[in-house]
Amino acid sequence: MKSIKTLVLVTFASLLLVACGQGGGGAGSKKSKTLENTKKAGFVKCGVSEGVPGFSNADASGNWTGIDVDVCRAVAAAVLGDADKVKYTPLSAKERFTALNSGEIDILSRNTTWTLSRDADIGLTFVGVNFYDGQGFMVRKSSGINSVNEFKDGIVACTNIGTTTELNMRDFFNSKNVKYEPLGFESADEVVQAYDAGRCDTYTTDKSGLAAQRTKMKDPSEHKVLPETISKEPLGPVVRQGDNVWEDIVRWSLNTFIEAEEYGVTSKNASSLKDSDNPAIKRLVGAEGELGAAFGLDNEWSLRIIEQVGNYGESYKKHLGDTGIMPNRGPNQLWTKGGILYVPPAR
Amino acid sequence: MNFKNIRIQNKKIRNLIPQFITIAILLSTIIYFVTNAQINMDNRGIAFGFGFLKQEASFDITFSLIDYDGSYSYARAFLVGLLNTILVSVIGIFFATLLGVIIGVSRLSENYLIAKVAEWYVEIFRNIPLILQIFFWYFAALRALPLPNEAINFNDISFLTVKGFYVPKFIWTNFNIFLISIIGAIIAIYFFYKFSKKQREQFGKQLPTASISLLIFLTFPLISFLFFGVTLSFEYPVLKQLSPTIFTFEGGLNIIPELLALALSLSMYTATFIAENVRAGILGVNKGQKEAAASIGLNKNQILKLVVMPQALRIIIPPTTNQYLNLTKNSSLAAAIAYPDIVLVFAGTALMQTGRAIEIISITMLTYLTLSVSISIFMNWYNKKMAIKEK
Numbered sequence A: 001m002k003s004i005k006t007l008v009l010v011t012f013a014s015l016l017l018v019a020c021g022q023g024g025g026g027a028g029s030k031k032s033k034t035l036e037n038t039k040k041a042g043f044v045k046c047g048v049s050e051g052v053p054g055f056s057n058a059d060a061s062g063n064w065t066g067i068d069v070d071v072c073r074a075v076a077a078a079v080l081g082d083a084d085k086v087k088y089t090p091l092s093a094k095e096r097f098t099a100l101n102s103g104e105i106d107i108l109s110r111n112t113t114w115t116l117s118r119d120a121d122i123g124l125t126f127v128g129v130n131f132y133d134g135q136g137f138m139v140r141k142s143s144g145i146n147s148v149n150e151f152k153d154g155i156v157a158c159t160n161i162g163t164t165t166e167l168n169m170r171d172f173f174n175s176k177n178v179k180y181e182p183l184g185f186e187s188a189d190e191v192v193q194a195y196d197a198g199r200c201d202t203y204t205t206d207k208s209g210l211a212a213q214r215t216k217m218k219d220p221s222e223h224k225v226l227p228e229t230i231s232k233e234p235l236g237p238v239v240r241q242g243d244n245v246w247e248d249i250v251r252w253s254l255n256t257f258i259e260a261e262e263y264g265v266t267s268k269n270a271s272s273l274k275d276s277d278n279p280a281i282k283r284l285v286g287a288e289g290e291l292g293a294a295f296g297l298d299n300e301w302s303l304r305i306i307e308q309v310g311n312y313g314e315s316y317k318k319h320l321g322d323t324g325i326m327p328n329r330g331p332n333q334l335w336t337k338g339g340i341l342y343v344p345p346a347r
Numbered sequence B: 001m002n003f004k005n006i007r008i009q010n011k012k013i014r015n016l017i018p019q020f021i022t023i024a025i026l027l028s029t030i031i032y033f034v035t036n037a038q039i040n041m042d043n044r045g046i047a048f049g050f051g052f053l054k055q056e057a058s059f060d061i062t063f064s065l066i067d068y069d070g071s072y073s074y075a076r077a078f079l080v081g082l083l084n085t086i087l088v089s090v091i092g093i094f095f096a097t098l099l100g101v102i103i104g105v106s107r108l109s110e111n112y113l114i115a116k117v118a119e120w121y122v123e124i125f126r127n128i129p130l131i132l133q134i135f136f137w138y139f140a141a142l143r144a145l146p147l148p149n150e151a152i153n154f155n156d157i158s159f160l161t162v163k164g165f166y167v168p169k170f171i172w173t174n175f176n177i178f179l180i181s182i183i184g185a186i187i188a189i190y191f192f193y194k195f196s197k198k199q200r201e202q203f204g205k206q207l208p209t210a211s212i213s214l215l216i217f218l219t220f221p222l223i224s225f226l227f228f229g230v231t232l233s234f235e236y237p238v239l240k241q242l243s244p245t246i247f248t249f250e251g252g253l254n255i256i257p258e259l260l261a262l263a264l265s266l267s268m269y270t271a272t273f274i275a276e277n278v279r280a281g282i283l284g285v286n287k288g289q290k291e292a293a294a295s296i297g298l299n300k301n302q303i304l305k306l307v308v309m310p311q312a313l314r315i316i317i318p319p320t321t322n323q324y325l326n327l328t329k330n331s332s333l334a335a336a337i338a339y340p341d342i343v344l345v346f347a348g349t350a351l352m353q354t355g356r357a358i359e360i361i362s363i364t365m366l367t368y369l370t371l372s373v374s375i376s377i378f379m380n381w382y383n384k385k386m387a388i389k390e391k
Helices: A002-023 A033-041 A067-080 A096-101 A116-121 A164-176 A188-196 A207-214 A244-262 A279-284 A291-295 A301-309 A312-321 B002-043 B074-107 B112-126 B130-144 B175-203 B209-227 B257-283 B287-295 B300-337 B342-354 B357-386
Strands: A044-048 A086-090 A124-126 A131-133 A135-140 A156-160 A181-185 A202-206 A223-225 A233-235 A238-240 B152-154 B158-161 B164-167 B169-173 B231-235 B238-241 B247-250 B253-255
Touching: A033 A044, A033 A067, A033 A244, A044 A067, A044 A096, A067 A086, A067 A244, A067 A301, A067 A312, A096 A124, A096 A238, A096 B357, A116 A124, A131 A207, A135 A164, A135 A207, A156 A164, A156 A188, A164 A181, A164 A202, A164 B342, A181 A188, A181 B342, A188 A202, A188 A207, A188 B130, A202 A207, A207 A223, A238 A244, A244 A279, A244 A291, A244 A301, A244 A312, A279 A301, A291 A301, B074 B112, B074 B257, B074 B300, B074 B342, B074 B357, B112 B257, B130 B257, B130 B300, B164 B257, B169 B175, B175 B209, B257 B300, B287 B300, B300 B342, B300 B357, B342 B357
Parallel strands: A044 A086, A156 A181, A156 A202
Antiparallel strands: A124 A238, A131 A233, A135 A202, A135 A223, B152 B158, B158 B164, B164 B253, B169 B231, B238 B247
16 A cells, blocks of 8 residues: 555656656746756757748858847857857758747747747747748749739749748738649748749748848849738747746847847947946946846846847848848838837836 | 466466566556656647647648638648548559569560660669659759740640640549449459359360450440440640740649659659569569470460469569558658648648647558558458468
């Protein structure tokens, strides 16, 4: 009898242990399992795309660059003090949520659209938006098509499977009453190849993606993106549900990154602004307040982000502006300059 | 007496203990993983269940054998994927067998050139990874095929283009009567075979079975056309312009390039293995058997049909069953080239749109298991039929 009791107790206790081990700090607690693990490992585990120039793309020597990559670099700078301490895992659209849910990565920064079902249904939390995008169509210039209203029955439209794009595409063609032929590929590279070979008449995905993929075509100047935008695609970094402290760290790393541009704090002038007259700037460079303590970091976390990664404007210019992928910032301009980038204040 | 009993019991227990331990380890492993998954899913607010299958899928699929569009359910999308998997497997198995037998026999040909060509074929296609062959046929074909306005024209009836192979569509009336006539023909041929076998065994009469069965197979459907109102007409594909440079074909049936490339690469790859099985089977029949058959006056065709093949088949069938299973499972590589099989549609799109990884992967694995087991059962039955019957 006694041994059975012991067995039940042991089983129960170990189940509890397993439960706690996976839970990672409840609401209100300052402890974050993900933060502890990241500090122990010495690098931030970041999921990126398999190659979207300007957003997350690896060069010949394996260095990742892009504005999505900079989110992970910002978190690494804040948490570990070195923006280069990131381990990148390239993921297809299909693998991304499973990789995050299973703990293979801790941040998913891979042009992922924030939707209700993803946020609420599959155990994920979106922390913000780092790129306001919308779905568009690319066609060959020679096709003579100038507007999405000129699509006719029988048009072959290619895209990636498992994306919001695939669903929007159907809604769009149904609303226009056009019978289209859908063709869904697993990776973006295959879509580019099939489109380039003439299998598809149009390639549809987020406009940023179209601009980036166009650079991979045999002759980019033969193709154009149609002016219409058929959907809202707010893209942003995602974390697992349940670790509120980690969620806050990623959210505020992103917000700081954007707010730094608003106050004109750049990687070059950040350290010299410690004795600025503006308290908001002083808070950003860690000269005032104890903001880092709120999630278990020191007070220079935001200064490190700005010094090592730069601000959002610098990052945008470097990856999307100077490369010619999306020189026009459009809605991704600060709210003070006519765009919709507006983040809560860091105070 | 007593002593002996204890010893037997001990032996039984001794045999049982390892089995109990195995079961215990297996069970606790399963329980550990299930509870762990349960806890993790609870923590992240992920619900487990199959209710999503009834929800509207809201994504479209390129190619479907049954009525489907995004307004149907996920369960229907699963069925579309399953049927597409079965379609490409059946086509693949058919052509792999045909090509495999031809290549296998060719390798034993006395003609040096034919034998060498067959040998090179086997060595080349067996040793290149299948996924590369699929990519090769798909992207090479896409690059090589013309746009619809410059289609390769087969007598104005069929057109081969980068967007697919457009063929005439059959428009039937009273198709079910036609189907009944085909089934009737098959039954009639079965009875005719029994009859001709009896004639041969009892009276030594050789009936021209092949030509008579062909005649039956043609007459029955012909009668259905002449007397039972079955009609068949064709809808031909017609070129249609969508914009100054975008063309497509309207009407007819489009065999999409993804299906062509996949069926082609699966059959060419698997044919090499089947060819080797066929060669092994024929070589495995003792030379004396052929000599004995020749000595009782059978001609070359009769020797092959009545003496060599029945014995060779016993060697060929079991490894060929494996190849059929491989082909079916390899068809899951379809996902790489956008052929909408069960992996692309269900374990791909549906999984990503719903996020129900555990449920969907389990269903998909179970489906492949069922497919494979069904093929195995059928091939085992056929193997038993072909086995030596001790009399």
